[in-house]
Amino acid sequence: MRKHPLATVLSWLYALILAAPLYYLAVSALKTNIEIFTRPFALPAAWLWDNFRTAWETARLGQALLNSVLISLVAIVLTLALAVPAAYALARTDNRAARVITGTFSAGFLIPPFAALIPTVVLAIEMGLFGTREFQMLFLPASALPLSVLLLTQFMRTVPAALVESAALDGAGHWRLLTRVFVPIAMPGVVSVTILQLLTFWNEYLFALTITGTAPDVRTVQVALPALVSDATNLGVLAAGTVLTVLPVYVAYSLMNRRMQEALTAGAVKG
Amino acid sequence: MTRSTRVLWLTVPSLAWFAVFSIGPLAAMFVIATLRWKGLLYEPTYIGLENVTKVFADPTFHAAVRNSLIQVAVAIPVMIPLAFMLGYHLNTKPRGYRILSVLYFSPGLISISMTGMIFYGVLSPNGGVNGLLRGLGLDSLATAWLADPATALPSLIAIDLWRGVGWTAVLFAARLASMPGEVIEAAQIDGAGRFRTMWQVAYPMVKDYVRTLTMLQFLWTLFTSAALILLLTQGGPGTSSTTLSYLVYAKAFSMRDLGYSQVVGVVLLLLGIGGMALIRALLRERTR
Numbered sequence: 001m002r003k004h005p006l007a008t009v010l011s012w013l014y015a016l017i018l019a020a021p022l023y024y025l026a027v028s029a030l031k032t033n034i035e036i037f038t039r040p041f042a043l044p045a046a047w048l049w050d051n052f053r054t055a056w057e058t059a060r061l062g063q064a065l066l067n068s069v070l071i072s073l074v075a076i077v078l079t080l081a082l083a084v085p086a087a088y089a090l091a092r093t094d095n096r097a098a099r100v101i102t103g104t105f106s107a108g109f110l111i112p113p114f115a116a117l118i119p120t121v122v123l124a125i126e127m128g129l130f131g132t133r134e135f136q137m138l139f140l141p142a143s144a145l146p147l148s149v150l151l152l153t154q155f156m157r158t159v160p161a162a163l164v165e166s167a168a169l170d171g172a173g174h175w176r177l178l179t180r181v182f183v184p185i186a187m188p189g190v191v192s193v194t195i196l197q198l199l200t201f202w203n204e205y206l207f208a209l210t211i212t213g214t215a216p217d218v219r220t221v222q223v224a225l226p227a228l229v230s231d232a233t234n235l236g237v238l239a240a241g242t243v244l245t246v247l248p249v250y251v252a253y254s255l256m257n258r259r260m261q262e263a264l265t266a267g268a269v270k271g
Numbered sequence: 272m273t274r275s276t277r278v279l280w281l282t283v284p285s286l287a288w289f290a291v292f293s294i295g296p297l298a299a300m301f302v303i304a305t306l307r308w309k310g311l312l313y314e315p316t317y318i319g320l321e322n323v324t325k326v327f328a329d330p331t332f333h334a335a336v337r338n339s340l341i342q343v344a345v346a347i348p349v350m351i352p353l354a355f356m357l358g359y360h361l362n363t364k365p366r367g368y369r370i371l372s373v374l375y376f377s378p379g380l381i382s383i384s385m386t387g388m389i390f391y392g393v394l395s396p397n398g399g400v401n402g403l404l405r406g407l408g409l410d411s412l413a414t415a416w417l418a419d420p421a422t423a424l425p426s427l428i429a430i431d432l433w434r435g436v437g438w439t440a441v442l443f444a445a446r447l448a449s450m451p452g453e454v455i456e457a458a459q460i461d462g463a464g465r466f467r468t469m470w471q472v473a474y475p476m477v478k479d480y481v482r483t484l485t486m487l488q489f490l491w492t493l494f495t496s497a498a499l500i501l502l503l504t505q506g507g508p509g510t511s512s513t514t515l516s517y518l519v520y521a522k523a524f525s526m527r528d529l530g531y532s533q534v535v536g537v538v539l540l541l542l543g544i545g546g547m548a549l550i551r552a553l554l555r556e557r558t559r
Binding site: 020108125264 | 278282286291292296297299365367371372376377379380385387392395397403406442486491498501519520533547
């Protein structure tokens with residue numbers, strides 16, 4: 001393969017631009033404000049692990065992490081419970097009604113949830129769920145449905161017709177077909193959807209901020225962290241808190257980076 | 272036949288869910304746009320198109336339109352070609368491509384609020400960027416990036432690019448990897464230059480995907496800038512970094528005018544649809 005010096009230089013230059021803020025974040029997390037200001041890119045003179053404890057306690061990150069985990073888990077279970085049967089039905093049907101439903105979800109996928117933020121707040125108030133974690137648990141699956149249904153349908157379409165017929169001859173009903181044939185074959189799709197949507201739920205910010213709110217006992221970790229910003233922000237503590245919040249995602253990524261990369265690219269491939 | 276139609280009942284729960292939490296609020300937007308509503312705790316009254324007149328006469332709205340147009344007009348044409356070229360490069364598996372792809376991928380893992388917090392430190396007056404400039408002896412270029420009207424919006428666009436380019440490049444690389452490699456190899460054996468192979472062989476193969484990603488990035492940039500702006504500049508100084516997306520948020524929550532907010536929301540939606548149609552047309556014509 002020929003060498004392409006320009007492409008190589010540019011690709012590493014951009015990698016450097018990506019890495020620099022992350023490096024800056026990591027070293028800042030162990031410094032005082034003064035050291036951050038005076039020696040921004042140097043390694044810390046004294047490693048100030050205390051920043052992590054201060055961040056954890058000031059932003060009450062423990063409770064926030066718990067809230068995030070709880071919301072994400074309930075939301076993903078609900079998403080799958082709604083999307084899997086729908087995808088099964090769409091994979092097995094090819095008529096106008098099915099195409100209209102698929103079309104609805106395709107259009108829904110394009111519209112960013114932000115578009116309807118304010119009416120959604122009104123809905124939360126009407127339902128008496130404003131300021132609760134429960135609303136997020138119910139709402140997030142709705143925003144995840146279009147992509148989840150479309151992806152799962154694609155995977156379920158790969159089930160061989162012969163297999164379905166022979167199972168049906170054996171007297172298998174929809175429930176058995178779904179759980180014994182379709183879900184096992186579409187398992188890579190289920191895993192992809194789970195990873196992709198868990199990440200989306202974990203990272204969701206504006207709805208969590210405006211609906212669940214900033215009360216320490218219900219707020220998610222994404223909302224808790226910016227609470228460390230004030231007129232006299234301790235940047236070291238803020239950086240430490242950011243590291244703590246981003247870390248779970250990176251740990252998950254390092255444990256299953258191929259799977260995760262597949263899931264996230266699959267999510268954007270479906271247009 | 273009846274059997275296969277009846278199974279569609281299984282889609283009803285998800286359709287109902289989607290209708291209540293997504294389509295309902297989207298439709299409600301058009302209703303709220305016709306109301307005088309001073310904050311969520313008050314009673315709204317119907318005022319018809321009065322909000323529309325008010326919004327279109329407001330200089331803040333004009334500034335927001337301008338800023339949003341600048342944002343997408345700079346971010347998208349820079350992001351997509353750059354990401355495509357980087358994605359193509361990644362797909363040739365250059366030395367160290369694993370490190371590259373992990374780095375390129377990582378902004379996709381970091382939430383918008385964490386991105387905001389990272390750049391809050393990086394762009395603060397005593398932060399990383401200014402530290403770097405001082406280190407290079409370029410003190411005169413150092414500024415309060417987010418508090419200077421000349422640099423607030425460009426900083427936000429730079430963050431869009433920081434997170435968008437690498438992530439999109441990884442997506443392009445994944446797509447190119449799923450294409451038959453022989454075509455590209457054949458072109459290279461024929462002596463076609465790298466640049467020509469990339470644009471005249473590889474690009475047409477993934478043209479539809481380029482269009483899809485362009486539309487998605489356009490929509491994301493247009494709609495979701497509110498969060499980052501809320502965290503970093505609150506639309507200021509003045510209105511220098513107020514985008515339509517942020518205006519929707521700010522009018523509803525800090526300026527307590529829900530009717531105004533939702534008129535802007537409708538404008539944003541129409542712009543989104545119009546922009547998509549434009550991208551579709553542009554990226555179809557060029558290669559046919």
